[in-house]
């Protein structure tokens with residue numbers, strides 16, 4: 001397995017699958033890492049049929065369980081993957097409050113903490129194969145300054161973030177946990193860049209796909225909402241995307257995500273944000289995401305929760 005490889009979490013569905021498809025088309029070997037191994041095997045098999053026997057591999061990874069992240073990394077090490085890029089794409093949005101086996105609210109566990117541990121444990125391998133890239137899939141909903149139809153993020157209490165996805169006024173709000181987890185993606189990106197230092201040959205950038213109906217993200221929603229999301233909105237998105245860059249079919253966002261991995265013009269470019277509303281030109285993220293004290297505090301607490309020293313990088 002010496003061919004240059006891109007690892008993509010959640011590459012068996014939605015935006016990740018379209019990204020994997022584009023990467024394979026561009027001649028990259030893709031490792032699809034998701035919880036549902038059968039779905040990942042199907043996706044990898046389809047890519048192999050189109051792009052050759054060596055084009056794709058599926059591996060099991062449950063980002064909601066720290067021990068699974070560690071076993072997954074052990075498998076990557078055993079296979080000695082020639083890792084050139086890591087796309088942190090997997091994500092979930094729930095309605096009901098659930099905790100990971102490690103006692104962390106599940107949205108934060110999967111969207112943030114699992115990726116935090118994964119990236120930290122794979123950094124040495126990325127450095128060895130540098131120049132190498134990390135791309136973190138966030139969302140425009142991280143930005144309280146934008147009207148997105150989602151709750152505004154609340155990151156005032158990091159203990160509450162890990163325990164319940166953030167502070168809620170009253171009952172648990174899965175959408176608030178989700179937007180908070182997407183703020184975490186931004187804070188993590190910027191703090192990692194600072195810890196890697198200006199001379200690092202591993203670059204780290206963040207991405208927002210825009211609203212992408214039809215993906216698996218609504219899997220916890222009611223059948224009526226899911227029908228609308230799966231069957232009605234995707235056709236509308238293919239038309240509406242010509243009018244607004246904020247709504248996109250999965251293939252379009254997936255291809256834009258793949259570009260952050262492959263575009264030679266982005267060699268050495270780090271600590272940037274590529275949102276859909278600029279058609280993925282570099283832009284500023286929310287003001288709050290540049291709060292270095294918040295970035296550090298999240299890093300330190302995440303390291304503690306993931307069982308890493310707070311000085312793991314840098």
Ligand SMILES: NC(=O)c1ccc[n+]([C@@H]2O[C@H](COP(=O)([O-])OP(=O)(O)OC[C@H]3O[C@@H](n4cnc5c(N)ncnc54)[C@H](OP(=O)(O)O)[C@@H]3O)[C@@H](O)[C@H]2O)c1
Pocket residue numbers: 009010011012013014015016033034035036037039061062063064065088089090091092110137138139140208209210211212213215216217218
């Ligand atoms: N769709 C949108 O409108 C939208 C907007 C902004 C941002 N995003 C972001 O885009 C990314 C991709 O989402 P999507 O819309 O393409 O949704 P999706 O089709 O549901 O894809 C999510 C992927 O994450 C994987 N996943 C979920 N839980 C996991 C876990 N515990 N461990 C490992 N993998 C897990 C899923 O695989 P399994 O089947 O194996 O669980 C699936 O492949 C997410 O980060 C999401 O927050 C989406």
